[in-house]
Amino acid sequence: MDVPTEAVAALLAQARALVKQAPPVxxxxxxxxxxxxxxxxxxxxxxxxxxxxxxxxxxxxxxxxCDVKLSADGVPFLLHDAELERTTSGHGLAARLLxxxxxxxxxxxxxxxxxxxxxxxxxxxxxxxxxxxxxxxNLEIKPTPGTEHETGRVVAAAAAALWHTAPVPPLLSSFQxxxxxxxxxxxxxxxxxxxxxxxxxxxxxxxRALGCVAVVTNHRIMDAALRSRLRRRGLRALCYxxxxxxxxxxxLALGIDGxxxxxxxxxxxxxxxxxxxxxxxxxxxxxAPPPPRRSTPRRRPGSAxx
Ligand code: G3P
Ligand code: MG
Numbered sequence: 001m002d003v004p005t006e007a008v009a010a011l012l013a014q015a016r017a018l019v020k021q022a023p024p025v026x027x028x029x030x031x032x033x034x035x036x037x038x039x040x041x042x043x044x045x046x047x048x049x050x051x052x053x054x055x056x057x058x059x060x061x062x063x064x065x066c067d068v069k070l071s072a073d074g075v076p077f078l079l080h081d082a083e084l085e086r087t088t089s090g091h092g093l094a095a096r097l098l099x100x101x102x103x104x105x106x107x108x109x110x111x112x113x114x115x116x117x118x119x120x121x122x123x124x125x126x127x128x129x130x131x132x133x134x135x136x137x138n139l140e141i142k143p144t145p146g147t148e149h150e151t152g153r154v155v156a157a158a159a160a161a162l163w164h165t166a167p168v169p170p171l172l173s174s175f176q177x178x179x180x181x182x183x184x185x186x187x188x189x190x191x192x193x194x195x196x197x198x199x200x201x202x203x204x205x206x207x208r209a210l211g212c213v214a215v216v217t218n219h220r221i222m223d224a225a226l227r228s229r230l231r232r233r234g235l236r237a238l239c240y241x242x243x244x245x246x247x248x249x250x251x252l253a254l255g256i257d258g259x260x261x262x263x264x265x266x267x268x269x270x271x272x273x274x275x276x277x278x279x280x281x282x283x284x285x286x287x288a289p290p291p292p293r294r295s296t297p298r299r300r301p302g303s304a305x306x
């Protein structure tokens with residue numbers, strides 16, 4: 001749900017007062033890489049697991065999006081859905097389980113045998129990965145319904161502590177204004193972004209009231225007019241989930257600041273020329289230039305020699 005409730009609307013006055021005390025500073029220059037790997041490595045590895053972040057990094061990605069929610073005992077961990085069935089060996093609502101029980105689930109077998117036994121990941125483990133790999137994170141606060149306030153508070157507090165010495169702070173994003181309000185109350189120094197699947201009435205005013213530095217939209221609703229409106233409000237523009245070269249070309253032409261993609265094997269983040277559609281006879285992986293050499297990139301069968 002991405003429409004603010006009446007309760008949220010009432011709390012916006014509180015947000016405005018907080019933002020007035022500590023106006024958001026839009027990082028300049030913008031420190032987030034333009035290409036951001038969705039859920040770690042898109043669909044090539046089990047989403048939101050360490051295996052995914054490692055795979056994304058092997059393709060040259062430095063920036064990663066992931067989904068963070070809370071266990072029953074308040075441990076921030078990575079999972080997209082409220083329920084466990086789609087991406088783990090567990091059942092039911094994830095928020096009902098203690099982290100000790102969640103940590104024993106298999107979050108890899110659903111994807112493929114190669115990843116069988118891959119465990120769910122805590123935010124603490126993600127911070128360790130980020131530090132070891134000079135990774136930059138976009139933490140999507142993904143509350144289990146009804147826990148928006150608590151999840152925003154706990155994730156923001158944990159992120160502030162875990163990334164305390166990081167050169168680039170994590171960008172906290174959410175579809176839920178309440179979660180962003182809690183993040184603002186808890187860790188106003190961390191940059192925030194409002195996620196928009198649709199451009200609901202007043203959305204940009206809500207983003208401003210929450211002291212957001214950016215808006216992250218479904219790429220289908222981004223156009224020149226919206227890009228201009230965001231610029232006029234001093235908001236950066238990011239889009240999800242951009243998997244087709246034609247979409248990427250259109251968005252880059254609009255000057256979009258960040259593209260969140262599943263297609264880590266198609267888009268080489270260091271080379272925007274890589275968004276050219278692949279020749280008809282070539283596979284997407286073969287058409288894309290190799291990833292940059294920050295870490296040892298994974299060579300795909302048939303990929304161009306570096
Ligand atoms: O944060 C961008 C994108 O991840 C939002 O959608 O459903 O993939 O979390 P979803
Ligand atoms: Mg997400």
